[in-house]
Amino acid sequence: MAPAHRDLADIIITDELAKRASEPPDYLREKLAFRDLADDMADNPKAVLPRLVRLAMEACGAESAGISLLEHEVREFRWFGLHGALAAFEGTRTPLDYSPCGVTLQQNAPVLMKHPETVYGWIRSAGISIPEVLLVPLHLRRPAEDGGAGTLWVVGSEPGFFSLEHVRVLTELAAFSSVAIRMIQAEEVVQAALQEQEQLTREMSHRIKNLLAITDGMLRLTARTATTKEELVAKMSGRFLALANANQLVRRPFAHDTISRVGLQQLMETILKPYERVSTKGLDVALGDHAINSMALVFHELATNAAKYGALSRDEGQVSVGWSIHDDRLEVTWNESGGPRVCQPETRGFGSTLIETTVRRHNGTIRYSWLDDGLTAAIILPLSSLAR
CATH class of the missing domain: 3.30.565.10 (Histidine kinase-like ATPase, C-terminal domain)
Structure with missing residues (x-):
């Protein structure tokens, strides 16, 4: 059972990763998985992120995983593509300045925490117990330019769950996630521009018809006088x-x-x-x-x-x-x-x-x-x- 309350420094245990044993990497499995993701990205970029989150959960043997996307205007994260035990919290919003994701972006490095609910009241209020959570930052541009776009995170079922091998895998997936997000945003920008152009064309056509009608009336009446x-x-x-x-x-x-x-x-x-x-x-x-x-x-x-x-x-x-x-x-x-x-x-x-x-x-x-x-x-x- 986790203690009732701790300071932030007490729950950040990233240094422990170097002391834990790691499973040998399965590079062939990763290569095949990334190849399939690349095919999906070309056909349907929006379907890539949920699948990528699921792959992160499976690769790390975690009980839950998700992406937290930062909405800079409101300084909040929005949980996206959740899988596993926390899937019901899809779309949840969490504060930038009071969350594990905010700490991760601030440090701009992988972060491991134990029982974050002992510090963050909104986690505790939701009735969530998190033995360990591993988070890595997402960037849409160079880290120094965008301040972070969010985090990719996985939740372990018990203390001592994650290792440096999990950090490596999650970092690779986070980089791939960033590419997928950029492609989704680019597609949305193109679609918005096409819709804007279509709307503008309709409006201009309507205005031209009105002007022609006004002109016709003016010509007829002026010709009489x-x-x-x-x-x-x-x-x-x-x-x-x-x-x-x-x-x-x-x-x-x-x-x-x-x-x-x-x-x-x-x-x-x-x-x-x-x-x-x-x-x-x-x-x-x-x-x-x-x-x-x-x-x-x-x-x-x-x-x-x-x-x-x-x-x-x-x-x-x-x-x-x-x-x-x-x-x-x-x-x-x-x-x-x-x-x-x-x-x-x-x-x-x-x-x-x-x-x-x-x-x-x-x-x-x-x-x-x-x-x-x-x-x-x-x-x-x-x-x-x-x-x-």
Whole structure:
């Protein structure tokens, strides 16, 4: 029976290995085993680690074996590929700074411990008794570069169980394990990249279809109101530029799973940059790629009208754009001042139609107020529609 409690120095007995007798090595058996593992690694790398752990247990005559992989972000080990008496603990997490595996990586050498449950309370709480455990470090790169990827370990059924021959075998298997882990990770990276590329292709196809639909609508409506080809070109050029600038904001980095969100403030600055005497103010709101295109068209049209007929057509004219959030709605106020007296037009041109249909498409509303020195437009949009 193990003592109730010991210090760490009392349970590390690695020095005893040099005093114990070792069985003669069976190199032929090892060669055949590694050859079979190499064949498995080429066909199915993920199946190699469980088989390798089982081979470690059989080669050492241990009662249990496993691999502890270090997850650096949370500073914990995760038990993987367990065989034997401890197989039920597959997936268990153990702390880096309070475990036999942590000691092994710290020493960067094989470690032999007796009854680690007398020091580590989490082992004792699980009701596990470990007469001896032999651990060797795993590395994915050079030891000085990666700080250790985990450990390969075997549990003996009685004190005095392991010898230097077991250390040699386990070290060889640990080196092979490291190669298998690198292959698994490389395969996962390739698969992730392929999935990322496929997703990006689908997204780009979808966005191109949307842009073509928007372009088709703009061409049809603009053609109805333009009297000359020069007027058609001038109107369409500005609208295409607004769409192009908006789409430059939609980025999808390969390192992430989602399109990087663009804020309303950044969109306003991009679309309104060509115009002087325009100020913007409001809490930033994340926009989806559909909303980016829509909002770009809306505020491009408002700015164009202000420059042609409104406040920006005079040197003293000003435009202020402010927005806030109320009850899951975005409320935007476009306010022109210092411009000529404007009246509500008798007929709606393409720009006004485009603004209203775009806002309605996002389940929003727009209300105009025609003032003595300018125009005020109040736009209300559900936040949920802006996320798309």
